[in-house]
Amino acid sequence: MKIKVGVFFGGNSVEHEISVITMNQAISSLDPEKYEIVPIYIAKNGVMYTGDDLLDLYSFRDMEVLLKRCYKVAVVNDGTAVKVVRCPAPWIGKRVLNTIDVAFPIVHGTNCEDGTIAGFVTLLGIPFVGPDIMASSIGMDKILQKKVLRESGLPVVDFVSFYSVEYIKDDEKILKEIDEKLTYPMIVKPGNLGSSVGIKKAKNKVELEEAIEFAMEFADRVIVEKAVEDLKEINCSVIGNLTESETSICEEPFFSDEILSYTDKYIGDGKSKGGTIGGAKASPKLGTKTGSTKGGNSQFANKKIPADISEEKSKEIQELTKEVFKTLGCSGVARVDFLIDTKTDKVYVNEINTIPGALSFYLWEATGKSFEKELDEIIEIAIKRHRDKEKLTFSYDQNILAMQGGSKGAKTAKGMKR
Numbered sequence: 001m002k003i004k005v006g007v008f009f010g011g012n013s014v015e016h017e018i019s020v021i022t023m024n025q026a027i028s029s030l031d032p033e034k035y036e037i038v039p040i041y042i043a044k045n046g047v048m049y050t051g052d053d054l055l056d057l058y059s060f061r062d063m064e065v066l067l068k069r070c071y072k073v074a075v076v077n078d079g080t081a082v083k084v085v086r087c088p089a090p091w092i093g094k095r096v097l098n099t100i101d102v103a104f105p106i107v108h109g110t111n112c113e114d115g116t117i118a119g120f121v122t123l124l125g126i127p128f129v130g131p132d133i134m135a136s137s138i139g140m141d142k143i144l145q146k147k148v149l150r151e152s153g154l155p156v157v158d159f160v161s162f163y164s165v166e167y168i169k170d171d172e173k174i175l176k177e178i179d180e181k182l183t184y185p186m187i188v189k190p191g192n193l194g195s196s197v198g199i200k201k202a203k204n205k206v207e208l209e210e211a212i213e214f215a216m217e218f219a220d221r222v223i224v225e226k227a228v229e230d231l232k233e234i235n236c237s238v239i240g241n242l243t244e245s246e247t248s249i250c251e252e253p254f255f256s257d258e259i260l261s262y263t264d265k266y267i268g269d270g271k272s273k274g275g276t277i278g279g280a281k282a283s284p285k286l287g288t289k290t291g292s293t294k295g296g297n298s299q300f301a302n303k304k305i306p307a308d309i310s311e312e313k314s315k316e317i318q319e320l321t322k323e324v325f326k327t328l329g330c331s332g333v334a335r336v337d338f339l340i341d342t343k344t345d346k347v348y349v350n351e352i353n354t355i356p357g358a359l360s361f362y363l364w365e366a367t368g369k370s371f372e373k374e375l376d377e378i379i380e381i382a383i384k385r386h387r388d389k390e391k392l393t394f395s396y397d398q399n400i401l402a403m404q405g406g407s408k409g410a411k412t413a414k415g416m417k418r
Contacts, residue, residue, distance in 0.1 A: 002036040005379070006075070006084070006100035008117055010042040013109030014197055014218065017060075023106040024057045026359060029371040035379075038084060038098045040075060042107070048073050050084055050097060071097060075124065082126050102379055103128035105355065110192055110219070113354070114140035127386035129378050130355035135329040139354040143191045143223050145328070152327045154320065155348050157339065158182055159225040161191065164216045171209075178208070182226045188212055191221030201227060228348065232340040234307050236321040237360040239333045239374065241381055245325055247318040248363040252307035305366045313340070316347060324352055331385055332378045335360045 009023035010016055020041075027037050039054040051070030053059045059066045074087040084098045103121040105128060107113050115137035121128040131139060138145050143161040150156050160178045167174050178186070188211035190198040198218035200211035208224070215222045237248040307314070321336045330352070337350040355378075361371035369377075 002034060003379070004036045004038055004099055004101045005030065005104050006038045006040050006082075006102070007104045007106055008040045008042060008121070009106045010044070011107045011109070011112035011117070012042070012044055012046055013107070013112050015108035015112075016044055019106060019108045019112070020060055021057070022108065022359065024055075025361070026104070026106055026375065027055060029361070030375055031372055034376075038100055040073070040084065041070070042112075043067070048075065048087075073097065075100065077124050077126075082124050100124075100126060102126060102382060104379070105130055109197075110140070114192060127382040129382045130332045131328075131330045131334075135331070136354060138328050139330065139334070139352050141192045142189060142351060143221055145351060146223070149324065149327065149349055152323075154323060154327065155346070157225050157228065157348050157350075159223055161221060161223045164220045164222065167212060167216070167222070175205070175208070178224050179205075182224065184208075185227040185229065186211075187225045187227045188215050189223050189225070190215045190219035191223055192219050228339045228341045230342040232309070232342050233350070234309060234317055234338045234340060234347075235335055235360075235363075236317050236338070237333060237335045237363045238321045238325045238330075239364075239377055239381075240325070241331045241385065242326055242329065245322050247321050248360065248367040248369075249305065250307040250309065250314050250317055251363055251366075252304040252309070254302050254304065303362070305363065309340070313345075313347070320347065320349060324349055328352060330354060332381055333359060333374065335363070 007023055007027060009019045011019060013019070023039075027039075030037060037055065039050055039052075041049045041054045043049065049067060049070040050073050053066055053069045059069075072087050073084050075082065075084055077083075082100045082103075083096050084100065085096050086094070089095045103124065103126055105112075105117040105121065107117050113136065115133040118128065118131065118133045118136040122133060130136065138148060143159075146156045146159055146161075158181060160174075160181050162174050162177075185201055185203045186208060188200050188202055188208065198215045200207070200214055202208035202211045202224075212222055212224070233253055234250050235253060236250045238245050240246060309317075317338055320338070324336050325334055332355050334355070335353045337353065339348040339350050340346070341348070359371075359374070361374060364374045365371060
């Protein structure tokens with residue numbers, strides 16, 4: 001019997017469209033002999049839809065037509081199974097459209113990747129791919145993440161963080177603190193966004209103020225970091241859980257400006273018909289394989305795999321990748337991004353990217369693990385974690401309310417009844 005995988009994608013996020021593309025890449029490599037895909041598309045207004053048309057990437061070019069061909073649904077646990085039900089319920093026809101055995105959240109950004117979807121599928125009570133609520137939230141929150149990593153003794157660049165309301169109330173105070181703790185150039189980022197959205201580099205106070213104002217358009221908190229000027233950026237992926245994990249080979253991304261931009265990540269040079277996603281073509285339909293990185297020295301439009309670093313430095317980064325993964329309590333697959341100061345040869349942890357942005361199939365294919373195999377492993381990890389979690393005690397069978405003595409309606413405190 002096939003495992004029914006509920007693939008959740010879309011969401012109320014500025015990275016909505018990237019989620020749709022990532023979903024398409026993933027489902028293209030899920031073994032159709034082992035898995036049945038149950039697509040759950042979350043529209044920008046939060047309404048959920050299902051339907052086979054959602055498996056066709058090109059159908060998203062006309063959203064009005066697409067959604068008319070799909071069903072509005074709710075995903076519920078009725079005590080017997082997690083079901084996908086039509087919402088509102090129809091007068092005639094099937095109400096239950098499908099069931100889900102495993103949830104696979106393929107969502108990006110705020111209101112999605114930040115623990116929101118992890119919380120939702122946790123309440124459904126089924127296995128789900130990726131980190132739990134806490135790890136998802138910390139993985140998305142650049143500020144909290146850096147504080148946790150720094151407290152754990154892992155190397156991060158110097159930074160200052162603050163709430164937007166604090167800056168609006170007293171910008172000179174915040175600017176003075178930044179001036180005292182950091183030196184130019186600086187990188188300014190929204191506190192909890194991915195995909196390089198809202199990021200700018202500042203070389204002076206005027207640019208710093210402009211960058212902060214820009215970042216505040218996307219999030220209610222801002223982080224300002226000391227920029228590494230003689231920079232080499234290196235990324236490494238990891239698969240596993242808290243006790244066991246393995247790392248991929250390292251990659252070295254290239255970018256057209258001083259900062260790896262949204263365009264560098266997802267569109268490339270714009271010359272490829274249909275565009276590229278992280279150096280690999282998006283698949284238009286289920287069953288169409290995505291681009292791969294077979295072999296050793298593979299060169300994407302914007303990546304070099306393996307990275308041009310020594311074996312010793314590569315091992316250092318791989319070990320740090322495992323430490324970051326474990327420290328933040330992650331599960332499944334993640335990608336950790338590093339900054340190397342080529343002047344001092346010092347390595348800094350930049351950030352972790354949890355599922356889905358970190359499926360990083362190209363890194364695993366270059367390491368010798370197919371995308372199909374990677375997906376099998378992270379689904380197996382999800383199922384095992386769920387089984388282990390079921391052994392823990394979360395509630396007691398006794399109903400303490402039923403055990404309370406006294407007459408019905410007896411007062412226990414002024415204005416209260418039991």
